[in-house]
Amino acid sequence: MLSAGFPWLTTLIVLPLVGAAIVWALPTSARAWSRHIALGVSLVVLVLAALVALSFDTAAAGTHQFAELHDWIPAIGTSYAVGLDGVGLLLVLLSVVLTPLVLLAAWKEHGGGGPEAEDRSRHYVALILVLEAFMVAIFAARDVFFFYVLFEAMLVPVYFLIGSFGGLQRRYAAVKFLIYSLAGGLVMLVAVIALYLNGPGGPQGFLTENLVGIDLPVTTERLMFAAFFFAFAIKAPMWPVHTWLPDVAETAPAGTSTLLVGVLDKVGTFGMLTLCLPLFPDASRWAAPVIIVLALISILYGALLAIGQKDLMRLIAYTSVSHFGFIVLGIFAFTSVSVQGSSFYMFNHGLSTGALFLIAGFLVARRGSQQIADFGGLQKVVPVLAGVFLVAGLSALSLPGLSTFVSEFLVLIGTYSRNGPAAIVAVTGVVLAALYVLLTYQRIFTGPVQDELTTMPDLSGRETWVVAPLIALMLVLGFYPAPAIDLVREPATITLEQVGIEDVPNAVTEAQVSLGARTASTEEGSTT
Structure with a gap:
């Protein structure tokens, strides 16, 4: 067990920043070590986060643990306040798992080509570490102003990761991403200020x-809710404010897309769940019918456009628009089961989409093209690569036995308890997901092999180490999701209480209540 008095969360935030500073400060003669230093720092952060998770009290997952509170700018009511509940812990774990995998995946992308390439590699890995620090911090933030500052600060490393290391249209994509995100952030800032003015005020007013x-x-509440939701919908992204995502995914490096879509976009749905609902409960209930319609449109629209894509990276981006629709649907269905499903879905989507982007990056690096038509028959040439792509794709379509199935099932059954028609429409997205995943696999990996592809190498040892942890987590949590479900169950119940909506009982909630009663009885008997 970790010592309760030590600032563990601050350590998780500061370590990547220190690592980035060290990498940037390396002299020219030592810059070839930048990737090694960044990977080592990210692995240390991963180990510390794992220790935090092992010391986390699951029975009190609805409370903020490892909390720290310090005055920041008392004159305007801001504090440095961090702490993790079960949902925040899951997303922090997702962040620290994906970061070293992204660094390992990009090991040969920017380095190994002389001093100039090593310098590019140094900047790339340092920006990844800065981004990791912001990701950990924002999922632990307990002060609204601090959250907002992180919400905006995250744009800086992402902008440079896209604009400096992306493809031909990188500047256009980076600027479009920045404009969309800043527009949402500025609207949100107005609501943040209004929230403080209408709150209790004082040194800890945020x-x-x-x-x-x-x-x-x-x-006032409805306007503030709309402002927060608008910013989070852009970040998520939801239809119709999603259009920046396909452009970014098409041109950004695969590792950047992995962190952006796999983790950073969860800030939007995390904000809806942890800020919009508890801070504006009446407005949340008022807006829920419209938001559910937007979520359903996102599910169907994203899936349909994914089916028609010719660019592999754009296809994965549109699948994420569809998946985020499921997450938002579960949040605003207002049942404990659907909220649990959405919370778990955020983690699982990061695993499956992160794996897809990284594997697609390996394919593109080998072929030199993102066009699906430029592939074909690769199952015979690179069977391991074909196999891991299929597993990641099946996770994206929520195949039973993989972790995404559990979360999507919870979202659908929880939504059906409250809003049957919405759940039935959402099921159509599951069918469409099977189409876009299986058709893509067919086009890339089956059929005749193109002559120029016959010598394509299969996954290397390094690339296997990148993909294997994600596949393992999908399988383990697919068959045994209890550790993750235990983290999100109590936060879901507390969220419903804050919104002021009575839960709708169903078979899942009854089973959870029964299991909880049996566990309590067992513990009581053991104590006796």
Whole structure:
């Protein structure tokens, strides 16, 4: 068990920043070591995060643990406040798992070509470490202003990762990403200020626990909710403010897309769940019908456009638009099961989509093209690569036995308990997912082999180490999801209480209650 008095979360935030500073400060003669240093730092952060997870009290997953609170700018009510509940812990773990895999996947992308290439590699890995620090911090933030600062600060490393290391249209994609994100952030800033003015004020006036339950005028609450939701919908991304994502995914390096779509976009749905619902409960209930419609459109629209894509990276981006629709649907269905499913879905989507982007990156690096038509018959040439792509794809379509199935099933059954028609429409997205995954696999890996592809190498040892942990997590959590479900169950119940909606019982909730009762009885008997 970790010592409760030590600032573990601050350590997780500061370590990557220190690592980035060291990498940037390396003299020219030592810059070939930048990747090794960055990978080593990310692995240390991963180990510390694992220790935090092992020391986390699952029975109290709805409370913020490892909490730290320090005055930051008392004159305007801001604090440095961090702490993790079960949902935040899952997303922090997702961040620290994907970061070293991204660094390992890009090991030969920018380095190994002389001093100039090593210098590019140094900047790339340092920006990845800065991004890791921001990811950990934002999922642990408990102060609304601190959250907002991180929400905007994350744009800086992502902008440079896209604009400096992307493809031909990298500047256009980077600027489009920045404009969309800044527009949402500026609207959100107005609501952040209004929230403080309508809150209790004082040196800790931005603390989330001090803002939950405040009495707001109806119109004011709805406007503030709309501002927060707009910013989070862009970040998520949801239809119709999603158009920046396919452009970024098409031109950004595969590792950047992995972190952007696999982790950073979860800030949008995480914000909806942990800020929009508890801070604006009445407005959340008022807006839910419209948001559910938008979520259903995202599910179907993203899936349909994915089927028609010719560019592999754009295809994966559109699948994510569809998947985020499921996450938002579960959040605003307002049942404990659907909220649990959405919380778990955020983690699982990061695994499956992260794997898809990384594997697609390996394919593109070998072929020199992202066009699906430029592939074909690769199952005979690179069987291991074909196999891991298929597993990641099957996870994306929520095949039973893989972790995404559990979360999608919870979203659908929880939504059906509250809104049957919405759940039935959402099921169509599952069918469309099977089409875009299996058709893509067929086009790339089956059929005759093109002559120029016959010598394509299969996964190397390094690339296998990149993909294997993600595949293993999909399988383990597919057959034994209990550790993750235990982390999100209590936060889901607390969220419903904050929104002021009575849960809808179903077979899943009854089973959870029964299991909880049996566990309590067993513990009581053991104590006796």
